Amino acid sequence: MRSRPLGAAFYRRPVLAVARDLLGATLCRRLGDGTILRGRLVEVEAYGGEEDLASHARFGPTKRNRRMWEPGGLAYVYLVYGMHHCLNVVTGARDEPQAILLRAAEAPNDAPASGPGRLTRAFAVDRALDGASFLHGEALWVEAAEPIPDRAVVRTPRIGVAYAGTWAAKRWRFTVRGHPAVSRGTFRL
DNA sequence: GGTGCGATTGCA
DNA sequence: GCAATCGCACCA
Numbered sequence: 462m463r464s465r466p467l468g469a470a471f472y473r474r475p476v477l478a479v480a481r482d483l484l485g486a487t488l489c490r491r492l493g494d495g496t497i498l499r500g501r502l503v504e505v506e507a508y509g510g511e512e513d514l515a516s517h518a519r520f521g522p523t524k525r526n527r528r529m530w531e532p533g534g535l536a537y538v539y540l541v542y543g544m545h546h547c548l549n550v551v552t553g554a555r556d557e558p559q560a561i562l563l564r565a566a567e568a569p570n571d572a573p574a575s576g577p578g579r580l581t582r583a584f585a586v587d588r589a590l591d592g593a594s595f596l597h598g599e600a601l602w603v604e605a606a607e608p609i610p611d612r613a614v615v616r617t618p619r620i621g622v623a624y625a626g627t628w629a630a631k632r633w634r635f636t637v638r639g640h641p642a643v644s645r646g647t648f649r650l
Numbered sequence: 651g652g653t654g655c656g657a658t659t660g661c662a
Numbered sequence: 663g664c665a666a667t668c669g670c671a672c673c674a
Contacts, residue, residue, distance in 0.1 A: 524671090542656060543666075578659060662664085
């Protein structure tokens with residue numbers, strides 16, 4: 462089943478609401494040769510506001526993170542550890558620096574894209590897509606699919622943000638209960 | 651202009 | 663358990 466790309470009204474909402482609703486939705490990626498890769502999202506993490514000590518936004522806008530201050534509905538892509546790309550979708554209104562890290566999806570070729578670095582590799586995403594719009598079905602977009610019921614949503618602390626003090630404990634990681642593609646990153650408080 | 655490290659992964 | 667690997671934020 463194919464549907465239209467989720468639009469500005471979907472992304473320009475509070476980041477936790479968008480993160481919850483992205484679970485189960487279909488991430489779509491059109492390659493240069495026209496090939497379309499599709500896979501349902503099963504794990505995402507919300508990052509919200511300059512006050513969120515886990516977020517790249519915590520030091521204010523910089524060359525790397527400036528996309529987060531734009532209105533919701535565009536990609537924020539960065540390189541971590543000198544080798545892995547991470548794909549985020551910006552949410553909220555302009556000057557609300559929120560974004561959602563896409564951490565795992567059912568990959569097109571049946572190989573689970575389990576973990577943010579693996580997801581970007583499976584969907585051929587790199588920094589050339591930083592700032593790309595999710596709204597028009599071009600290189601990158603998300604389509605609504607069968608919703609995940611509340612009883613199947615599991616929230617945990619975010620992965621790899623132990624440096625964030627009390628913000629590390631917030632359960633802003635959303636996963637689909639028991640789904641095999643959910644990454645088994647470890648979190649500690 | 652120099653330095654330290656990260657929203658990770660794969661291999662020992 | 664730890665190395666790989668580099669853009670960039672931060673300090674001087």
